[in-house]
Amino acid sequence: MTSAMSSVEEFRAEIRDWLRDRLRGEFAALRGRGGPGREHEAFAERLAWERHMADHGWTCVGWPEEYGGRGASIEQQLAFHEEYALADAPARVNHIGEQLLGPTLIDHGTEEQKARFLPAVRAVEELWCQGYSEPDAGSDLAAVRTRAVRDGGEWVIDGRKIWTSLAHESQWCFVLARTEPRTARRHEGLSYLLVPLDQPGVEIRPIVQLTGTSEFNEVVFDGARTPAAHVVGAPGDGWRIALATLGYERGVSTLGQQVGFRRELEALAALARANGTADDPRVRDGLVRAWTGLRAMRAHARCGTEPSMAKLHWSHWHRDLGELAMEIRGPAATLAAGEPYELDDWQRLFLFSRADTIYAGSSEIQRNIIAERVLGLPKEPRP
Numbered sequence: 341m342t343s344a345m346s347s348v349e350e351f352r353a354e355i356r357d358w359l360r361d362r363l364r365g366e367f368a369a370l371r372g373r374g375g376p377g378r379e380h381e382a383f384a385e386r387l388a389w390e391r392h393m394a395d396h397g398w399t400c401v402g403w404p405e406e407y408g409g410r411g412a413s414i415e416q417q418l419a420f421h422e423e424y425a426l427a428d429a430p431a432r433v434n435h436i437g438e439q440l441l442g443p444t445l446i447d448h449g450t451e452e453q454k455a456r457f458l459p460a461v462r463a464v465e466e467l468w469c470q471g472y473s474e475p476d477a478g479s480d481l482a483a484v485r486t487r488a489v490r491d492g493g494e495w496v497i498d499g500r501k502i503w504t505s506l507a508h509e510s511q512w513c514f515v516l517a518r519t520e521p522r523t524a525r526r527h528e529g530l531s532y533l534l535v536p537l538d539q540p541g542v543e544i545r546p547i548v549q550l551t552g553t554s555e556f557n558e559v560v561f562d563g564a565r566t567p568a569a570h571v572v573g574a575p576g577d578g579w580r581i582a583l584a585t586l587g588y589e590r591g592v593s594t595l596g597q598q599v600g601f602r603r604e605l606e607a608l609a610a611l612a613r614a615n616g617t618a619d620d621p622r623v624r625d626g627l628v629r630a631w632t633g634l635r636a637m638r639a640h641a642r643c644g645t646e647p648s649m650a651k652l653h654w655s656h657w658h659r660d661l662g663e664l665a666m667e668i669r670g671p672a673a674t675l676a677a678g679e680p681y682e683l684d685d686w687q688r689l690f691l692f693s694r695a696d697t698i699y700a701g702s703s704e705i706q707r708n709i710i711a712e713r714v715l716g717l718p719k720e721p722r723p
Contacts, residue, residue, distance in 0.1 A: 351412065352419040358398065359427040367392070374431030375600070377551040377683075377692035383509065386430045391464045400438050400462045407446055407454065408462040421596030436505070437461040437468040441514055443588040444532075448573050448581055457512075457534070471501040471515035471535070471559060472582065480705070481516060481582060482526035486561065488517040488533055490575075493568050495519070495533055497541075497561040503699060507544050507557040513537055515561070516582050519575050530578035532585075534570040541565065550691040552681045587647060589700060598638055601658060604689065605630050608665055611686075617668045626664045633657045646714055648706040655696040655703065662690035 363371055367389050373381045393399050402417045403409025412420065432438075442461050445454055460466040477483035486499025497517055507513065513535050520529030537544065541564035546554035573581045609627050612618035618627070637654055665686040666673045677684045683691070697703045711717040 348413070348415045348419055351416040352423055355398065355420050356423045356427070358396070359423065359429055362392070362396075363427060363429060370430040371428045372430070374433075377549075377553060377555075377688040379431070379506065379555040380553050382430070383433065386433050387464065389430055390432060390434055394463045399434065399464060400442060403442060403446065403458075403462070407442075407458050422599055425596040425599030433506075433509070434461070434464045434467060436470055436510075437464075437466070440470065440585050440589050441468045444514075444572065444581060444585045448584060450569070452569065453534070453572065466512055467506070467510040469504050469507040469510040469513045469537075469557075469559075470585075471504060471513045473503045474500055475502050482530075482579070484516055484518060484530065486515065486517045488515075488519045488531060490519070490568065491565075494565045495531075495568060495571070497533065497535060497564045497566070499561050501559045501561075502556075503547070504544075504557045504559045505555055505699075507537065507559050508546055508554070511537055513559065514572070514585070516578050519578075527579040529576050530582070531575045532572040532578040532581040533566055534572065535561075535564060535566045539564060550694065551683060551688055586701070597654070598634065601634060601637070601654070601661070604661060605634060608661070608668060608686075612668045615668070615670075617670070623664070623668060626660075626667070630657070630661055630664065633660075646710065648701070648709040649714070651701060652703055652706040652710070658696045659693045662686075662693035666690050 367385075370382060370385055370389055374383075374386055390399065397410065398420075400407075400409040401412040401420050402414075403411070405411045410416075438461060442458060445457060449457075457466070461468070471486075472481055472484075474484055474486060477485065484499075486497065486501065488495040488497045490496075495517075497515065499517065501513075501515065504513070515533045515535045516530055517533055518529055519531040522529060535542075537559075541562045543560040543562070545558040545560070547556045547558060548554055549556060572578075605627075608630075609618070612623055612627065617623045633653070634657070637650070637657060640650055640653065669686055673687060673690070676682055676687075701709075708720055712719050
């Protein structure tokens with residue numbers, strides 16, 4: 341075994357042993373809690389768990405040591421996310437701060453911004469949300485209408501953001517806003533601002549989803565303010581910074597997501613065997629397709645596939661798995677498990693996975709990116 345491989349295996353064993361020892365006692369009940377469609381579950385307890393992780397050096401493991409991380413290699417980060425998922429540890433509450441904002445500031449922020457914000461992210465003292473999408477600008481970020489105007493030493497922000505995950509639990513939001521007049525090049529004149537949410541001029545409105553929960557929110561800015569120094573990159577350079585953040589969003593943490601997918605598939609296959617639907621050639625074919633799709637997903641993740649291709653693949657795979665689950669469940673899948681609207685895991689999977697092909701960049705946008713940036717095809721005409 342090479343020294344590099346030895347280092348990875350030692351790192352894997354360290355986090356595995358730590359999770360085994362710590363997911364006991366007060367944290368034992370958190371196993372498997374949270375996740376898509378279940379973000380409301382034991383939120384305060386999961387926050388306490390993540391702060392416990394921070395106290396023992398298990399947050400931000402991929403960050404450089406100078407910013408409080410462990411400087412873990414890509415292979416070690418993959419091992420961390422795999423072991424975390426295999427331990428059935430609770431869904432993270434600080435993903436957006438740790439995996440999106442943190443790397444963005446490390447690569448593009450000022451030293452003052454790093455000193456102000458990174459320690460609080462690493463310690464899970466301040467939670468973040470992402471202010472990109474708007475009612476008329478979803479995956480088409482260049483069409484954002486939220487505006488920010490310089491007023492002395494502050495930016496004054498007006499506009500609406502929508503589908504903002506966990507805004508109701510967050511203290512800060514990184515906001516893509518137009519700070520210069522729109523030109524023929526629509527992506528120009530945007531800025532990436534760090535905005536506090538606990539202030540006059542910010543209203544957070546939860547959006548009730550098909551699952552009956554409210555992970556997503558509408559955030560209204562009406563004269564909200566943030567210091568002029570809280571712009572990442574130069575004013576007007578927000579498009580470049582925003583794309584960098586999206587690249588981090590589809591990074592190594594998705595391998596842990598695939599462990600969850602594998603568990604869902606294994607449980608669904610067991611259900612099909614138990615209720616006899618596995619004898620149906622159509623169901624068998626669906627299970628085989630899901631298995632091969634999962635293997636392909638893992639192979640692409642390890643070889644660093646273009647992020648848009650990976651997102652397109654896993655989102656459709658997961659949505660199809662939800663549809664297969666409804667077919668295997670049969671007519672019972674249409675009935676709520678209890679009053680007033682209690683869903684089982686398969687119903688929640690089916691309903692929440694409808695959003696997989698929309699959030700974090702819709703499938704239509706991903707196909708355009710692949711066509712234009714990967715295959716070099718002519719750009720699609722835009723108004």
